Amino acid sequence: MAAMVLWLVTVVVVAVHSASAGVIEAEWEVKYKFWWPDCKEGMVMAINGQFPGPTINAVAGDTLIIHVTNKLSTEGVVIHWHGIRQIGTPWADGAAGVTQCAISPGETFTYNFTVDKAGTHFYHGHYGMQRSAGLYGMLIVRSPKERLRYDGEFNLLLSDWWHQSIHLQELFLSTSPMRWIGEPQSLLINGRGQSNCSQAAYFNKTIGLKQCTFRENDQCAPETLRVEPNRVYRLRIASTTALASLNLAVEGHELEVVEADGNYVAPFKVNDIDIYSGETYSVLLRTHSTPSSKHWISVGVRGRKPNTTQALTMLHYVGASDAERPIRPPPVTPRWDDYNRSKSFTNKIFAAKGYPPPPEKSDDQLILLNTQNLIDDYTKWAINNVSLSVPATPYLGSIRYNITPALHLKSPGKVLIGDYDIMKPPVNPNTTKGSGIYNFPSGIVVDVILQNANVLKGVVSEIHPWHLHGHDFWVLGYGEGKFKPGIDEKTYNLKNPPLRNTVVLYPFGWTALRFVTDNPGVWFFHCHIEPHLHMGMGVVFAEGVDRIGKMDIPDEALGCGLTRKWLMNRGRR
Template sequence: MGKISMAASILWLALVALAVVGEAAIVEHTFVVHEMNMTHLCNSTKVYVVNGQLPGPQLDVVDGDTVVVHLVNELPHGVTIHWHGVRQLRSCWADGAGYVTECPVAPGGNRTYRFDVSGQVGTLWWHAHVTCLRASVHGAIVVRPKDGRYPFPTPARDVPIVIGEWWTLDLVELDRRNLDGNFEDDPLSATLNGKLGDLSNCSGVPEESFVLDVEPGKTYLLRFINTALFSEYFFKVAGHTFTVVGADANYLTPFRTDMVTISPGETMDVLMVADAPPGLYHMTAVANQPPPPDLQIRALTSRGLVRYAGVRADNGGAPVPAPLMPGQHDTMPSYYFRGNFTGLAFPSRHRVPAHVDERLFVTLGLGSICRGGKKDCKLRRSNETITVATMNNVSFHHQTAASLLERHYDGTGEGLYTEDFPDRPPRPYNYTNMDLIPVGPLEEVLEPTTKAIRVRRFKYNSSVEIVFQSTALLQSDPNPMHLHGHDFFVLAQGLGNFDPKKDVKKFNYHNPQIRNTVHVPRVGWTAIRFIADNPGMWYLHCHFEFHIVMGMATAFIVEDGPTPETSLPPPPADFKRCGTNGFSKP
């Protein structure tokens, strides 16, 4: 063997060895955010996209890899990108939450995000985190195991199923209306991987459908992501069942089901075996919502196809089966579906902390503030008030003057925020009394709200327990709650008002699911627990966009630990501080 051939062989063997031991890699991308026109439903609509794609580019990484994304902003306003569900251990500066961890990248500006993806396997996602741009500026993050092995049968292929919505209203204008307490605007359709499906049509011509091509007998890993602004979705495929195996990049104890239910912000990993007679089968996604007297949005449905190899486009003349879906107002299937979730054999470092240092009881609902800064005004959704969303009767003020993380790091937060987010609501009441939904004397007493930036500080490595309580105050929506920078244990869920004497007995300390986004059921509660072990400023918010814009949010400060390795590092050398990059309001 010649010297060159021998050298090539040695190099090849070295590369194989690196692959076998799972050597970490650097995954690098450039994201150009820009406007373009797309035509759906006979109309050309301006949309905001990354690299001309909807959904945007998929990030494929292996557990332990480093991600480097160069963001180029060609929009006429500021933008950030949040890496939803990535732990961001000691990399809070890269979290991408607008005005929380950074000021938006200005028009014509750029920035580079660098972070590690470690200790997570499954599906995450990225999205814009200013205004309502995440409706179209989003994409999947697929994290594969180092050794290539899953705790379930290896699939023939994995397929992202991105559930979204098609908006014709400009997303920046939608944000402005939500800030003014107007949440009566609707998308025109649900979408599957950016396609509206054949139930929508333009002058009688059906819209294009997403098609999943399968081969008989093979197993497919469906990676669900709900990017929608407003709705939880039911998803089914006619003639097929699923095995749910993961959520939010954490493994679950597998369970069988014929339907997946997924809220905005959540991801879910699901196996589907192509074991039906070869043919065409409809897949359907349907948005659910509470019944009246809650404010109603249009019924949102999208439909795609599962197509077996070799089957004719007309299905051999046979009708294409469609799944039987729950009613639009039937939210109970969601509750029962989520009752199946338990965690799968997580490492000892993920054991539920036995002690609790900080306990919070957080009510989630609506309220009102007086227009123009007045102290007194006519309530009951009058023209003198702005409807806001609240946590413990505090509506988060989304300021556009500074980054909370920068002020925290510099020790200059005084005057911008206060560290007094309350442990519980200011007054107890029957949180799930349905008579609170219509305007009237019952809700009028409870709706006056504080608008402020009130955050909460936790000592490093403290154990925090939160019970989220959905309420019926002016509406009875569920609430998908997302915590940046941390995973948490979901201990239990329930309907009605949380009873600390009885419901604590339901807590699962043995094998709870580990999540970053949890669906708090309609007029029900969910209990979580986590370790505050990631120093920085971390956003907590509902992932319904109108709720977050209207103030259902806060931020958690996690203090530094005792060593440099347990402390928030300085901002990266190329990090552009607020005011240094000409940042602008979105």
């Protein structure tokens, strides 16, 4: 299988700005549309009438100019380009309240940025819980000189879907006592799933679902992956789930993991992959020599007790007839709470050869305690005892124009852990709201240790996939229990840690990551589980504040809150 991946001697990690860099320009209209993502009608947030949104196919170095027009009735909207570092263009990151004001109904905002390096990415709404409404799509950046060898490729955008509207879900989460939204009604592969039938019911009548029958053009009918024998295919897999941690397997086929979050990893083979919300992977799949057969691709829930049937689609070898069915049942998703199995997968991920190692030492360290808390009987998530409440004035704007109230944005503190017992419900569950901002000078090395803890009730700790905007970071290591400062740092992998933008925090454990503050801007860092973020589970990293003050930020990005007022009055000063 080594021949499958041809590594160039010199791996170029730095940005590729080729002379032939192109421009991809598109006009997008966002509005609600009726759709049948899982064979039941629902409201999706569609882009140009499509769900999922259009796939962007770019080449490293390209400039993307996306004019987003909000055609919603009363809701603002933004688009976040997940995995794109936005070097020099932090205002184009699309995080509402952090890097820009939401685009108001009837208005158009132009995102103009460079996709500096190749990778498998996606984009999605980043305002309220609009990602859960289906506002997402793939963003593929190809390399002008791809180092992987394969014969064809497929995109698999994974998501989860609820039958209740996001507005109702938001109210559920922000009412007192909090009402949990529950497990998703279905899992979707490229926006297609089935909630009231199973394609594999013929294997097991006890599943309680009838066999699916699709009519042509059914929006819930799966897209099968048509392959030829004896070929290598690249599957670009991204998870934009609101909640679910997923496991993907292809019956009868090994997967060779080669890319994670837009960075090459040292190839390794597995029968299935775990993928958390916010993550992307590329895997290479070599087809058998038999020209006519069908095989299940299954996607199931892990990390939470599942109440959602597997999503299924098919690997369809050219010779097989459309009517033919797979002769073996879909792969069984590993037990949801077998965390050791999950960790075993995670621990196989290392940077590909050629990536330089991280800096040996850090200049600053944050230890961020993840807790579930209460504010006046409303359930919240908090980081170092501050539950994030994004202000009406975008951080990037208040810093750019040095607007006084912004300077009072309170930092939650670099360490709170102290003698906090992470193995038990909080002794004092109360917390406070805050802007969760941390300030870093340019050019330093920052370590962040994410520390998990027990939730409010029972002996439970949940999975949190944390995503950092504006950066790739090195994942230095994972540990069980409470992080021991001064000791656990010694276990860090400083040789070949993978570069990622999303990393999982396991129950009752810790995760350490390192990044360099080399990208002036204001970068959201948050749990990628949509309800968790909605309930305050995030912080904000302001970086190179002095440089932000000289940055050219389009006024359109800052037409709200105190920045709007400032911009309207600047001529009067």
